[in-house]
Amino acid sequence: MTFLFYFFSALVLFGGLGVVFAKNPVSAAFSMVISFLGMAALFIQLDAFLIGVLQVLVYAGAIMVLFLFIIMLLDVEEVEKRKLSLPTVIRAGGVGAALVVLISTVLMRGGTAGQALPKLVASPEKSDVLRIGELLFGTYWLPIQIIAVLLLTATVGVVVLSKRELK
Amino acid sequence: ARLGILGLGVVFLLLFAVQSPSNAASPVWKFYAAPDNLSLFFKGVALLTTILSLVMAIDFAPIVLSKIAPPDQGAHPQAGLGEFYSLPVFVCAGLMWMASANNLVSIFVSIEVVSITFIILAGYMRRNVGSLEAGVKYLILGALSAGFLVYGFAWLYGITGSMELGPITEALAKPGVNSTAAMFAFSLILVSLAFKLGAAPFHIWVPDVYQGAPTPITAFLSVGSKAGAAIVTLRLVYPYLTSPVLGTKALAILVVIAILTLLLGNLGALAQKNLKRLMGYSSVGHSGFLIMALASTSYPGAVNALSPVAVFAYYIGAYLLMTLLVFLVLNVLNAADTGETLDSIRGLAKRSPFLAGILLIALASLAGVPLTTGFIGKFLAFKIALDAGQWMLIAAALIGAAAGFYFYLKIAASMYLDAPSSSDGAAIPVNLLTKVSMVILAILILLTGIVPNVIVKLFS
Amino acid sequence: MDPSLTLNPLLLVSGLLFAIGLTGVLARRNLLIIFMCLELMLAAGNLTLVAFSRFHLVDGAPAYDAHVFVFFVITVAAAEVAVGLAIIIALFRSKKTTDVTEVTTMKY
Structure with missing residues (x-):
């Protein structure tokens, strides 16, 4: 494996x-x-x-x-x-x-070394997509709005920058 | 554009009306820090900057227009301007989110809103190569800083196991925290924020982008994105400074960066001809003072009267007033196509005394002449550095301030003493709105210079 | 899922990828390749996030906060690529080059 x-x-x-x-x-x-x-x-x-x-x-x-x-x-x-x-x-x-070199030293000395893979719950009742969806639109509601604004300005920007002649 | 300013004005007034919601702890407010005074103050800063940069955008319009859609193609006269006015409003929204974000996710997302919109604004004037270059340079460095930020947050999340700043502070304060990884995350995040603040080793982009971008955007960039980055740095550095284990190490890094920024920023400005590049170096110098205020946060051991956060916020307020005023004048000069180089403003006093007077006040305050807000800002920064006993830092700051005196007053001198270079002695036209905002800013500078607690009351 | 997979090799892989991305950005001069290496660095950050979330179990299932963060990073990267390429085209249209060395007309 x-x-x-x-x-x-x-x-x-x-x-x-x-x-x-x-x-x-x-x-x-x-x-x-x-x-x-x-x-x-x-x-x-x-x-x-x-x-x-x-x-x-x-x-x-x-x-x-x-x-x-x-x-x-x-x-x-x-x-x-x-x-x-x-x-x-x-x-x-x-x-x-x-x-x-920096990263490897951090890994050597850091506490994250020996963590073996923790046992995962055999079959979690909710699938991971459902969980993320819940989390996304449940608690993380504000960043979703911010992302919407971001995508809006990105599209506006692309149009402004690349249209041949602006009407 | 006027609508934009009106809208922002209303929001600015509403800002003072907002009280912290009754149940600040409810999950709905999980992301929004209970609007403590600090985030309210920074929102005020963001709003003020946007309003003023929109004022500048109005008289800068003819130049932008000529660079986007040359009239010979019969483009509609207002074409492409709509976006030029609306994008800063989006940036202002991003800045305000940044001011009160207390979760790694919302910090990252709001920083990206600001930096991506700035890429567009910097590269807005497509026909003029300088602006495109500024856009490309800002793009590369913005994306680089985003990469470091994500990687730093990933490590921070890894160590503390949570996204909220609150639990992160506790997790870092625990003695068992594995310090090497924590310091690694800290340095990564610091690299990314240093890009945004224009701090020492990562400030190469500052002069070029400042010169290339259209003047109102340079002003907006220099104040808005710096204030935003400042508040985020404050929020992210705070957990590190308070944790006994990591406090000293984090502090040492901050001191080094502050010294570098002070020296490079101010000394770099000495040899500048182009005014906007000079403002770029001056903004690097000022962020040096900012980091100095941060670096002299005496960790839990020593106690001092003035909390460094207050000095930090005060300095940003002062910085906002001065730089915007300089850019307002520069913008008018630029719009009247008298160019941006030093000799273009020689003998300005004879041509239009009003402009020269305003510029003089702004430059004096930038240099830190007493009775102006700049002096108070620098004085406070020196004071807390003294309390925290950072001798190296103070030495660098003194050199920086001295260099500052030289090149700011060099401009002032060339304005008043030399004869006007350009033959046409015509006074430069200034439209009403800009004139009013210039006068307000000048009064504010003098007012806060004399009675500093106007700003201190705002956020203490 | 094999029990022997530990956290460290994963972090090493994403660290290496980050370093490769960084070297690419610094070494190459073609704007497009620099831009690709930037996306690589962002993706390396994602890998670290997922690795950490897999090893921070919250009541039996991987903590999904990191997944949400990764989701946002992907969206932001997509927006960045769109804007970045728009600027690169505009630059290419006006200066016929994607070489970084020519993009330095501004000195003093």
């Missing part, structure tokens, strides 16, 4: 690396899709079914399609021809490595 876990996390990490080191944006987008699918599988393994499905639907489905659409629209020619300039890559790599 843990083989599956390692397989999916390998998928996620290599997908991520693929995005960073891809030659052209299209292959970056595809490797990102792989990474998101791997992540969705991880979510399912952690019994977060709604989030897993959402991940596939929204991230891999909508956002990546949008990216591909934009890449096609702008027909971004191979701008990345010349080799990545060394200094920036080294600096960025340095920051990334420092972060990884």
Whole structure:
């Protein structure tokens, strides 16, 4: 069973690396899709079914399609021809490595080390989607309104920024 | 636009009428902190900033228009302006939610409302490349700060196991809390907030975005998003400072950031030509003072008279008055197309003494000349830093203030002493609404300078 | 569900992903790829949230607060992508480049 876990996390990490080191944006987008699918599988393994499905639907489905659409629209020619300039890559790599070291030290010393997987109630009476739905529209009513305003301004913004000539 | 201002004015009046609801503890109010004075004060700040930036937007309209839909395409004269007036109102709503959010989820969501709408506003003038660049830069850094915020919240949630700020404070105060992970979450969140506040190591974006974005948006950005980020920082740093285990470490990080911001912000401004970039560096310097006030929150040990939160809020109030006044004047100059560089305002006094007078008051207050609100703000910040005994911090603040004196008064001097550079000595037209708001702001600056407890009463 | 899965490897995976995203943002110059790496960082945050919620059991079921947070993060990320791409198109239309180095006309 843990083989599956390692397989999916390998998928996620290599997908991520693929995005960073891809030659052209299209292959970056595809490797990102792989990474998101791997992540969705991880979510399912952690019994977060709604989030897993959402991940596939929204991230891999909508956002990546949008990216591909934009890449096609702008027909971004191979701008990345010349080799990545060394200094920036080294600096960025340095920051990334420092972060990884930081995270691993926090994990080693942190109390989260040995927590084995707690037993889950065999079959909770309410399914996880129902629970989240209750929670979402029950106690978290205010953030839902805020999100509505956010999506409104986002759509207004997109229209304002990209319409050819505003009537 | 006038409707927008009217609406906000009414809300501003209602704000004072709101009393804390009878059962603040009922779940309905779970997210909304019982409207204690602090969140009411910050809502007032948000409203005031939005009203003033809308005032600016009105006289900035012709420029924006020319940048969006060049008239030759027969675009309807008011095209694209509707959104330019309505989006700030949404940002104001986001700021007000931010002011009183006490749950990680609503904090994150309201911050995102503000930052995404600002991306649109910054990049609003599509034809002018500068504004687009400002939009792109703000986009990248906004998204980066959102990424850090989510990751920081995830770790915070992991350690404390709850989303509410109340239980989080208790969880962090428990001795058994695993401090490494807690500090890791703290630093992540601090990185994200440092982006928003324009604090030291993450302030590179500030000058470029300030210069690129349209002037009313720069003003709104500099005051609104900073005040919002300030209140959120206050809410998120509070649990860390009060917890005995983490208090000292958190404090040390804050002190370091304050010193860096003070130095980089003020010294950076010395070599600036463009006024808006200069205001960008000055806003970084001022956030340095803000963090200084926060950093000298003497943890439970020492007790001091003036609570740092009061100083923090006072400084933001003062900062709001001064910066908006400068931007009001800048905006009028900009609208009259006299450019933004330093030499464009040489000899302003001879051309339009009214503008020069107003600008002088604002600059004096920014520099911290006595009798103005800026002086009181800086004085209070110095005082609590002294109480908390942060010597390094005070040294940096002194250098910052000295540099501040130099470059603010440099502008004032060039306004009065040099001969007007541009040949046309025509006085710059100022429409009534802006003139009225300028006078009000100037009076407020002087008033709060002389009798500071006007603002202190507001939120104590 | 296998009993042997513990919290740490999960946190390591999401930490690594976050670091990869960060390096990508800093190293790459093509705006689109930077934008993708930003989404990657957000997704790494989601993974950590779900991992923590799985190990913080509330009366037998994973605490769903984190799931709600993840739900909001996904929505915000989608809105951000929409606005971000709109700006990138506008930039591309006016300057014909998505390379970050050319986007620095403002100096003093």
